[in-house]
Amino acid sequence: xxxxxxxxxxxxxxxxxxxxxxxxxxxxxxxxxxxxxxxxxxxxxxxxxxxxxxxxxxxxxxxxxxxxxxxxxxxxxxxxxxxxxxxxxxxxxxxxxxxxxxxxxxxxxxxxxxxxxxxxxxxxxxxxxxxxxxxxxxxxxxxxxxxxxxxxxxxxxxxxxxxxxxxxxxxxxxxxxxxxxxxxxxxxxxxxxxxxxxxxxxxxxxxxxxxxxxxxxxxxxxxxxxxxxxxxxxxxxxxxxxxxxxxxxxxxxxxxxxxxxxxxxxxxxxxxxxxxxxxxxxxxxxxxxxxxxxxxxxxxxxxxxxxxxxxxxxxxxxxxxxxxxxxxxxxxxxxxxxxxxxxxxxxxxxxxxxxxxxxxxxxxxxxxxxxxxxxxxxxxxxxxxxxxxxxxxxxxxxxxxxxxxxxxxxxxxxxxxxxxxxxxxxxxxxxxxxxxxxxxxxxxxxxxxxxxxxxxxxxxxxxxxxxxxxxxxxxxxxxxxxxxxxxxx
RNA sequence: GGUCGGUUGGCCGAGUGGCUAGGCAUCGGUCUGCAAAACCGGGUACGGCGGUUCGAAUCCGCCACCGACCUCCA
Numbered sequence: 429x430x431x432x433x434x435x436x437x438x439x440x441x442x443x444x445x446x447x448x449x450x451x452x453x454x455x456x457x458x459x460x461x462x463x464x465x466x467x468x469x470x471x472x473x474x475x476x477x478x479x480x481x482x483x484x485x486x487x488x489x490x491x492x493x494x495x496x497x498x499x500x501x502x503x504x505x506x507x508x509x510x511x512x513x514x515x516x517x518x519x520x521x522x523x524x525x526x527x528x529x530x531x532x533x534x535x536x537x538x539x540x541x542x543x544x545x546x547x548x549x550x551x552x553x554x555x556x557x558x559x560x561x562x563x564x565x566x567x568x569x570x571x572x573x574x575x576x577x578x579x580x581x582x583x584x585x586x587x588x589x590x591x592x593x594x595x596x597x598x599x600x601x602x603x604x605x606x607x608x609x610x611x612x613x614x615x616x617x618x619x620x621x622x623x624x625x626x627x628x629x630x631x632x633x634x635x636x637x638x639x640x641x642x643x644x645x646x647x648x649x650x651x652x653x654x655x656x657x658x659x660x661x662x663x664x665x666x667x668x669x670x671x672x673x674x675x676x677x678x679x680x681x682x683x684x685x686x687x688x689x690x691x692x693x694x695x696x697x698x699x700x701x702x703x704x705x706x707x708x709x710x711x712x713x714x715x716x717x718x719x720x721x722x723x724x725x726x727x728x729x730x731x732x733x734x735x736x737x738x739x740x741x742x743x744x745x746x747x748x749x750x751x752x753x754x755x756x757x758x759x760x761x762x763x764x765x766x767x768x769x770x771x772x773x774x775x776x777x778x779x780x781x782x783x784x785x786x787x788x789x790x791x792x793x794x795x796x797x798x799x800x801x802x803x804x805x806x807x808x809x810x811x812x813x814x815x816x817x818x819x820x821x822x823x824x825x826x827x828x829x830x831x832x833x834x835x836x837x838x839x840x841x842x843x844x845x846x847x848x849x850x851x852x853x854x855x856x857x858x859x860x861x862x863x864x865x866x867x868x869x870x871x872x873x874x875x876x877x878x879x880x881x882x883x884x885x886x887x888x889x890x891x892x893x894x895x896x897x898x899x900x901x902x903x904x905x906x907x908x909x910x911x912x913x914x915x916x917x
Numbered sequence: 918g919g920u921c922g923g924u925u926g927g928c929c930g931a932g933u934g935g936c937u938a939g940g941c942a943u944c945g946g947u948c949u950g951c952a953a954a955a956c957c958g959g960g961u962a963c964g965g966c967g968g969u970u971c972g973a974a975u976c977c978g979c980c981a982c983c984g985a986c987c988u989c990c991a
Contacts, residue, residue, distance in 0.1 A: 441921095459991075460991090461991075462990085462991095468991085469991090470990075470991040471991055472991085473991060474991050475991085503989085503990095504989080515989080600920080600921090600986080600987090601920060601921070602919090602920065602986095602987080603919095603920090606919060606920080607919080607920095607987075609918095609919085672991070673990085673991035674921095674922095674985070674986080674991085675985075675986065675989095675990060675991065676990090676991075677921095677986075678920095678986060678987070679986095679987085703991075704922090704985085705984090705985065705990095705991070706991085707984080710983085710984085711984095712984075712985080712990095713990090713991095714989095714990075715989095715990090746929090749929075749930065749931095749939085749940070750929080750930060750931090751930085751931075753922095754922095754923085754930080754931090755922090755923080755984070755985080756929095756930090757929075757930095759928080759929080761927095761928050761929075761941080761942085762928065762929045762930090762941085763929095764941075764942095765928070765929060765940060765941030765942075766929080766940075766941080767941095768940080768941060768942095769939085769940045769941065770940095772940080772941095772955095773940095775955080779955095803931095809931075809932095811930060811931050811938090811939070811940090812931060812932080812938075812939080814931095814939070814940080815930095815931070815938055815939035815940080816938090816939085817939090818938095818939055818940070819938095819939085822956095822957085825955085825956055825957080826956085826957075828955095828956080829947090829956060829957075831956095831957080882950085885950070887950060887951075890950095891951080891952090894952085894953085898953085903953070903954075904953075904954085905953070905954040905955075906949075906952090906953075906954070906955095907954080907955075908948085908949095908955095912954080912955095914954090
């Protein structure tokens with residue numbers, strides 16, 4: 429039933445059979461957020477993608493160590509020249525807070541959003557500031573190996589030199605020579621020897637709060653360094669999976685490979701896995717375009733582009749309806765479609781729980797589970813797996829209508845299939861009810877009265893309750909044996 | 918300009934050389950006091966132009982358009 433997993437490896441640009449270095453253990457490192465602003469839609473894509481990969485690997489029986497970092501220092505606003513300011517520092521200045529207050533504030537916000545999206549917490553969530561010493565050690569090692577040099581208290585990685593012995597561009601497909609030909613050197617007093625060299629250690633300007641002593645200067649580590657250091661520390665010099673958004677392929681992951689390879693003599697990662705980006709109404713999401721939506725805005729509907737609120741599970745399901753390597757376009761129409769589709773799936777699960785076995789089955793459900801697993805094993809093709817689940821949904825509803833029959837055994841295996849896929853792998857859960865108990869009690873009273881009125885054929889009363897509730901944004905759904913209701917506005 | 922990816926029915930979104938994605942919407946039906954909800958069912962799309970092939974949305978070429986990265990981004 430459980431098939432071999434194939435993953436698309438950015439390094440080879442092919443789907444490859446996933447074979448861990450040391451089964452049953454799997455090491456997976458995913459680039460987490462730089463915590464300098466609210467968690468947004470773009471953060472949700474890798475979080476959900478790698479959450480599903482994490483869940484699926486565990487489902488396949490692997491013992492997974494999932495490391496996802498928090499970048500809390502070193503990520504510059506503009507890396508190519510020396511004017512670049514650390515994102516955390518900059519935000520701290522803007523908000524009149526300590527840098528560590530900024531980090532804490534937005535890290536909390538990120539965790540809160542991740543919890544709502546029902547992503548499992550990683551095994552280890554290391555922070556760059558907690559690994560300053562290790563980053564200095566790696567910097568020192570790179571200097572010792574001749575791949576890094578110091579200028580005015582800052583240390584840079586020598587890309588030219590590295591490319592001479594290894595291959596800078598192995599991941600992104602870039603060729604240093606072409607890059608040189610296609611970009612003009614920046615004017616000015618750059619202290620770097622080569623224009624593509626990147627910082628391992630930056631000397632802090634006088635007013636810079638985030639600074640640590642080092643043999644070169646009081647300063648802070650470069651952005652790419654933390655991932656090399658922390659992945660090595662917790663997963664070893666070679667580990668199985670490194671994930672992140674496609675936008676990180678260059679330069680971030682390319683630089684990570686360069687650093688680790690220069691230090692170790694061999695590459696650090698066996699499978700590079702990258703999720704694609706999200707777009708809004710067909711456009712890239714960017715602050716400058718005014719279509720930048722945070723997750724909280726998504727959940728509450730408080731953004732001018734949103735026609736209504738979309739629940740965390742709707743967002744999650746929406747993401748799973750696309751394969752992780754495709755761009756995913758957010759629009760009100762698409763999100764609404766996803767929320768209705770999700771409802772249909774969850775309703776069917778409820779129906780399934782109450783299904784009455786009918787001797788022998790007239791519907792054929794064999795093969796559905798295998799197809800779902802096959803889809804997942806084919807580079808996490810969640811949309812295909814979902815499509816197969818909807819085949820099961822149709823059968824469940826037909827059985828519920830008495831048009832087909834399922835044996836007790838088949839019902840049990842469908843229940844298991846739904847439990848595994850909907851909950852264990854897709855991480856979907858029932859939405860928490862937004863109201864409070866007391867109001868729900870009142871609502872129930874009202875709807876009970878309506879039921880009684882209906883029983884007495886007092887249509888004026890029953891319709892009035894229904895219509896007034898509808899005006900208040902509560903839709904009453906009559907069922908054969910009672911009623912249901914839903915907050916729709 | 919360079920590198921890479923994409924263009925599928927009203928919308929989103931899979932996919933394979935010949936056979937059906939799936940969801941939403943729409944239409945028809947069942948149910949219902951009416952309606953809603955729920956459920957069932959119908960509709961056969963693949964950017965343009967050539968080529969390969971018995972046969973291509975799927976392979977090749979050219980063109981057009983879109984996007985990503987190259988500069989901060991998940």
